[in-house]
Amino acid sequence: MDQAAAVLLFVPFIVGTVLVFAVVIRRLLGVRVGWMRTLLAAVLALLTTAPILAGLAPDDPATMSGGEAFLLAATSVVVAALLAMAALVILEVLLPTGSLPGPVEMWRGTRRRVARACRYSTIVRIVLRHGLGRFLRGRPGSGPSSAAARRRLARSLRAALDEAGVTFVKLGQLLSTRGELLPAEFVEELTALQDQAAPVPWDDVAGVLAAELGRPVEEAFAEIDREPMAAASVAQVHAARLPDGTPVVVKVQRPGIAVIVERDLDILLRLAGTLEDRTSWGRSFGARRLALGFAEALREELDFTIERDNLQTMAAAMDATPDRGVRVPAPYVSLSSERVLVMDRLPGTPLGAAEPKLARLGDERRDAIAANLLDSMLDQILVHGTFHVDLHPGNLLVADDGALGMLDLGSVGRLDAVTRSAIGQLLAAVGRGDSVAASDALLSLVDHPEAVDERELQRAVGLLIVRYATPGSTAGVAAVGAMLRTFTSHGLGVPAPVAAVFRAFATLEGTLGLLRPGFDLVERARVAGARRIAEALAPERLRGTVEDELAALLPMLRGLPRRIDRIGEAVEHGRLRLNVRLFADEQDRLLVTGLLHRALLTIIGATCGVMAVLLLGSGNGPRISTGVALFPLLGYGLLIVAVVLVLRVLVVIFRRD
Template identity: 55%
Template sequence: MDALATLAAVGSSVVFCLLFAAVVRRVLGVPVSLVRAALAALAASFAANPLLAGLIGTPADDGRPDLALGLYLALVMVFAVVLAMLLLVVAEILVPDGSLPGPLELWRNGRARLARSRRYAQILRILAGRGLTRFLRGREPRASSSAERRELARSLRLALEEGGVAFVKLGQQLSTRRDLLPPEVVDELSRLQDAAAPIPFAEVRDVLTREWGRPPEAELVALAERPMGSASIAQVHAATLRDGTEVVLKVQRPGIAETVERDLDIVARLASTLAERTSWGERIGIRALADGFADALREELDFGVELRSTALVASELAATPGVRVPRTYPQLSTARLLVMERMPGRPLGAAADLLAALGPQRRREIADTLLGVVMGQVLRTGVFHVDLHPGNVLVDDDGTVALLDLGSVGRLGDATRENLVRLFGAIGTGSSQAATDALLDLVDRPEEVDERALEQAVGTVLLRFSSGGPGAAAAAFAALFRLVADHGLGVPPAVAAVFRAVATLEGTLLLVDPEHDMVARVQALGHEQLAAATEPAALRDGLEREVVALLPVLRRLPRRVDRLADAAEHGRLSVGVRLLGDRRDRDLVVRLWHQGLQTVLAATAGLMAVALFAIGPGPGASRGVGVFWVLGTTLLCAACVLALRVLMAVLRRQG
């Protein structure tokens, strides 16, 4: 019986606590977690009676025990509600609701948090070993001389290489942001090597068996054990299909996706730390850089994206002579395995003798073809190869080139492509005003821009383009990047990818033809784009698109004009302007009005309570308890409730 009584008492206490928590949540007016509200209600239930007794005392027996005890219990309940609300507001200030994971989430993520902590310690050891931890404390990454900046850049590169695949990829992406980083850092990060030791052949077989659901022999008659190349994300093996077709298999490293996800989480946390604790981290938008990098790397891990990009580029270049893209095999490819046609030829970096045998004229044609392909992708189709370095271009004995590794591609919308056409056209004509207008439409412009100074700076950069010569394009685009940074303009990731593609492409073109003048070809392409945009067919197509967009408006226009004329003729024409037409504006005004009203009521109730306490106890409700004190306590509780509601709402919006 004692056990049953104890169980019944515990159950009734739990039910009372939950009901009390529901009342507190309702009075507070802001959603909070039930666990937090229940804990506050439990603490307030135990503390309300002693605290209130200390403030106003306890009722004495004066022949009216029921009345005195009833008033006192009512005050205790109201005071408990106020106390619970106060505890919730204090908890919201110290630890905002939702900032801590629940017990189930803690249990599920315990092992992941432990692994991340070990990874944190490893990264901190790497940073400490390279002398980079001082920048985590907010110190500006500056050096007094170019030699010191080079040493700092070298330490950063070595630290990224030690960090693993995600950090190597991050460094490679940062090497394209000349608008954010000094030239010494960019040059050093450009040397990052995305290479790794080969995985054992047995693991390659296991991946093929798992992805195909059958042994590799079911699809292949030959599979080379020695990889053709090994990178941090995947390695490539030569193979032969059962029909005799020679292919290459791009096999993703086992477990690399989990490793990358763990490191991306750390990159995001480090970016948030640098943004909060350093001035330079917030200034360069390091959070946005980390988010864009994470999206790009996750896309690179999905070989289905590369499969679709390769097929799309192959279809667009099918009619282009001298350029090939490997055929893909979707029926044999998965998210972690890509099967492609094996292309003949050698990488440009290892084909110096072959290029020399082709002769200067043929080499110039190959360079012009590669430039035309990339610029055509950028300005017309919108899907372009971002990283066309010499290792991603094969050249055959007859000079035919093949484009490889389309996992890293950029994508441009119609508006961005049109603005790029205007920019390259302005570069071709040397018009600084047109180039400035196109540049402002390409970048993220702040509220205030000194357009006159910007136009003068753009004119200076165009002079670099006009000078021409081998290797001038990279310097000119680097100057354009620095110009953008100096004027506080933000470069969208897609536009930065275009400049990265152009800078990488110039090095490849100079390897094909050391005398290739990319600047002159870009200027010629700009003239061609402007000429193509003013051709009758292009003007007709543009006009047709505009007419299609305006057709619904034009169809309704006569009827609306007739209505306006009729209203004007009969004196019914009026113009109405609706204030606060947007629902969000109305909600804001209503919310501010409610909070202002609650604030006024809280202040009024508080002042009345102070006045009642100052007047005195008043007529006795019971011995030792006056009516004025009871009313003052009630008003004080009401003032606290209203004030806490407003404070909680303000804290929630700020959080």
């Protein structure tokens, strides 16, 4: 009973002592450190207190007075705490807090790593099977030197992406629109990638519908076709009727596709980071930035509420210009969710199969339909700031009277007012043949380094205008590719929203060519842009524009006299001061912080080295045990610290990134 009572008292004493050590260590360090490693340091302090006390105590403890014993015990506790703090600092250097996950995160992470490893092995086998493994080694080498070799490589890449699944198919489709990044052979091959898949069995589709709608499918729809109208890798579409007889289409996400896409996106982002770190072409390609933009767009496509909102926004924009004859299906908000989208069923035939219908309308009507579609796209880009980025023939319906219906707004482009204004200025400058104004508009659209040869850029843009924007030119969307290559050659980066505009026009050219063979996209866009500028400068609209500008300037103009008076008063009384914020730029702060850290490491390392030499030359000092003395132990410890710190400084100095 006495032993049990002793144990019951001893355990809380030990736990309390460890907690006191942990609190003291955290307070003395003054830095937030993880509680788990703090408790481990406290346990170390508790375990080392007794050996330190035994080493410092004389051979006959009975000769000590009570005060001496108390001081000796206090010294032992302080030394043990210092050793625990040193161990904690070393652990923070080697494994900073947060670098190791907790038990739950470690278990989940292990499961993710196993699944990722299986998927990695599958992707590696696909890459090797199609002869692409050599491009992941990171060593410089000569690429394909002829058009035929590039074609073979592009064909292998397309086959590998197609075999890898939905995420990589969509990545290939995105790359096919980036003519500034890939040679023409790759763009042509990747354009052939089709996002198609085998239909999901009806029972699985019905399960998704019932879970998302919260009721049986028969209650939500009077009739629904079990055979899909179309089946893609992300979703499939079924024709249906509401209880009141309204014809609708139901877009249902494939079960489990979100998990597959997230797993592949995780792998893709890791691969992009590896390629950018280890390969020169990955860095010039901007692999990590491109992968992040692609992941964001694909996640938006998986959330059907975003497409629902896009449909509502686009429908409001289309209602402002009903004469264009372009519309989008209206969504049914109460029946839509993240995985189900119910919308109006627009009449018409997909453009790819609508040639007989268009032939009956005649060339003049077809030309007007194509022009209206181009004007609608310009309205979306220049006026509303929300536009369809992938208007390929499969996403356009043609009604019997020539009216057009736009489908699949899961991923749209969005432009702020400044970007829309710069695009309008670019179109106006191209229409006038003004290369100086066009280059200025381009510089406001793209990301550019501090030093840009503007004169050379003006010459390049002037050549592009003469070659592609003069009347009678039939280059078409090749002008877009030439402009993007001009960006790359001058070190200009294309932001994702601006790249989406070029992608939209690149896709639109083929669509307009089916609506009206021979339709000149560049010339019509130039004329339409000039017409819009002329309309904006018309007397009836110019007055409104001037009034809007004055309304924006009025608050500033009202406050200007008061501010001038304050400045004059400050000058008169000698109170005018100029404040300059040093190191306001983050890069400057990082540079100075890095230099200070290196200087401090050098000083601390040198100090530790000097202290180590003094201790090693001062004899043995008190003995911790029979064979271990205190001064040599501390001296060698400080010598190790000095060597480590000096080596850390040297490796930073001599390293070449």
